[in-house]
Structures are given as C-alpha cells and as structure tokens.
Amino acid sequence: MLDDLDRRLLRRWQADPDLHVTELAAEIGIHQSVATRRIDRLREAGVLRGVHGVIDWKALGYAVEVSLRFTLEKSSPRALDRFLAAAEGIPEVVEMQTFLGRVDVRLAVVARDLGHWQTLYRDRILTLPHIADIEALMQVARVKTDAVLPV
C-alpha cells in the first residue's frame, strides 16, 4: 500500500514529470537514494507503469485530431475483437478506449489536414468491420490536459 511519502512523491512528480530524481528528491526533502528506492518499488508494484514521452502531433504536422465514437453491431460475438484488431492496424490511430454505454469504442485519430482526413476516413475508417454507427467530434482546443490525480 502507498504511504504518505509515496503520495507526496507521486503528487509532486505528476505536477512536473520532467523533474529528474535528484530534483524530485530535493523538492520533497528526501535523499536521492530514498526517492530512487521508492520509485523502483512503485514500478515493481505496478503503480507506476512507465514514463512516456509526450508527442505534440500538431507540431509534428498533424493539424487535425478527431475523436471517433463507434457503436458496433451486436449480432456477432467477435465483433469487438475484430474491430479493435483492424483499428490497431491504422497508423494514425493514437488512442483506443472501450466503453460501457451508448458508445462501444472511441478512437483518437490524427491527420495532416482535412484532405488527409477525408482519405483516411473513407479508405480506412469506414471500412472497419461491424460498424453500426459513427460519430465524429473534431478537436478545437485542449482546455485541460491530464491533470494531477488527487492521490
């Protein structure tokens, strides 16, 4: 289980994931070796799954980001698996979630521009198996990004 020190460390690190262990340790007032040990333990326990680099798709030339929400045909028991396997093969898909609700699957898709999006949508998305309904939400702006979890 997490103790107060783990929580303090995770709160501080989440707020500034670019901090190095040395800086992180100094900020919460513990020795670097203690911080390293704590982080290793959080990794071993599976609480910390990894530290990922954030890619700004816009800066990389992908100006369009669309959230696609799918309702799938429920007639085939393997529909979800088949759909997910096919969607995984589209390189422009950056996130994939499954849901309980009206929406079954959400895909976050990036495209270079509207022309690219149109091609992608017609040739790759609409040809995915078992789609009953699709709804697109086009990203205008990110207002709040992965805020610190209240741990």
Place this chain on the structure above:
Amino acid sequence: MPDPDDTDLAILRVVRANAALSTAAVGRAVGLSQAATWRRLDRLRKAGILAGRELALDLEALGFGVTVFLGVKLAAKARVSLEDFERAVSAIPEVRRVDHVLGRYDYRLRVVARDIADFERVFRRRILALPGMGEVEANVMLSERRLPGPL
C-alpha cells in the same frame, strides 16, 4: 527545424514508449552516438514536437476504479461565456481532461472517481452544477490502449 526524418521518428518512437531512458540508451536503440542523439532530442524539444513527459499510473492501484468520458452540450450558448464554463470545469480535480470539440457535443471530459458512488457524487454536485450545462452523455471506460501513432 527541417521536417523530421526517419531517424527522428525512430527516436520519438523510443522516447514515447520510455522517456526514462538515458540519451545514450536512446542512441543505442536507434544506432546513433550519444552526442548525435542529444542534438536530435534537443531539436525535437525546441520544435515542440517532444513536449515533455508524463507518468503512466495504474489508476486502479491508486484507488481510482472508475473513469468516465462525458460528452457535454452547453445549454444557452449565447448567454454563457465559454471561458466561464472552461474555468469552472477545469477547477474540478476529478476532471482530468477537457477538450473543446466540434460536433454533437461542445466539450469532452475525462473524469476519474474512486467508484460508481463517488462518480455519482462528482457528477451531481460538481458537473451538473456547471454554468451553462445542457445535455450530457456518460460512457464508462472499460479499457484503454495507447498506440505508437504515425511514427
């Protein structure tokens, strides 16, 4: 910066998966010297393509068993300012991500809660009390995957 070449994309792929690697280790993964890797990483950071790091945490292990995606439509668009809504929704700690979108909904929210009862509390007391709230749709997340994307 010039358009990222295949080596840049390979570096981004490595760092997206594991941003805790040293520059030397990233270099080894893509077959570059430490100095050459450092120069490319520095350029990718300065161009804003590599936009920092994020921690991947096991939400369930931290006691957040429920993630819900909400689609929100504002009620009286003309009367409520978007800034008021955005400020109020961003202030809710359980709301981790807010996207302004174009389509059936105006905003897409990602909300975490300890359990369904906790979600109900956040939903009733905080979300439904937001200025300008109109139609809301909730979908409970069952699984999530991040994909490499077009790298």
